[in-house]
Amino acid sequence: MSSVATWPSQAEDWLDQRGKGAWIAAMVLSFIFFWPLGLVLLAYMIWSKRMFTGCSKRTHTRHQVRHAFKSSGNSAFDAYKAETLRRLEDEQEAFEAFLQRLRDAKDKSEFDDFMDDRARKAKETKEAEPVEL
Structure with missing residues (x-):
């Protein structure tokens, strides 16, 4: 089977x-x-x-x-390769963190704009309502 x-x-x-x-x-x-x-x-x-x-x-x-x-057989090159790969991984992590901060800042900016727009509309509708005595 x-x-x-x-x-x-x-x-x-x-x-x-x-x-x-x-x-x-x-x-x-x-x-x-x-x-x-x-x-x-x-x-x-x-x-x-x-x-x-x-x-x-x-x-x-x-x-x-x-x-x-x-291994390439050359210990100096292998050490250089390992260090370069580690450095590239660190740079990639830093860049990904940077992109996340940019996304967060954009989201906060859009949310703040939404809240400001909402507050402005609420103020306009409140001012447009006739005052009842």
Whole structure:
């Protein structure tokens, strides 16, 4: 039973290793031999974004993570790379905090304008009402 459950993932990995051309060839062949399977493959390729990238997102992410932390063999460069990555992360956090402060200031400004407008309208309607004695 486990071999039945794993054959789709094995086929997917096999096609991923061979690239986008293998996916397109599999789709074309499935259209030729059994067109509903071709439609299923086409939908899957679009849904998983295999149509637009060379490999699956999962494989691409694993490659990026493995490459980012791989030692170059030069300790000075590795230290520089680690420090640069840390500095970039700090700058990204500072920039995101800055953007949040800008959003908060804009929200406060819009709220203050709304409250001023509301108070002005309330004052105008109160002045426009006839005074009853």
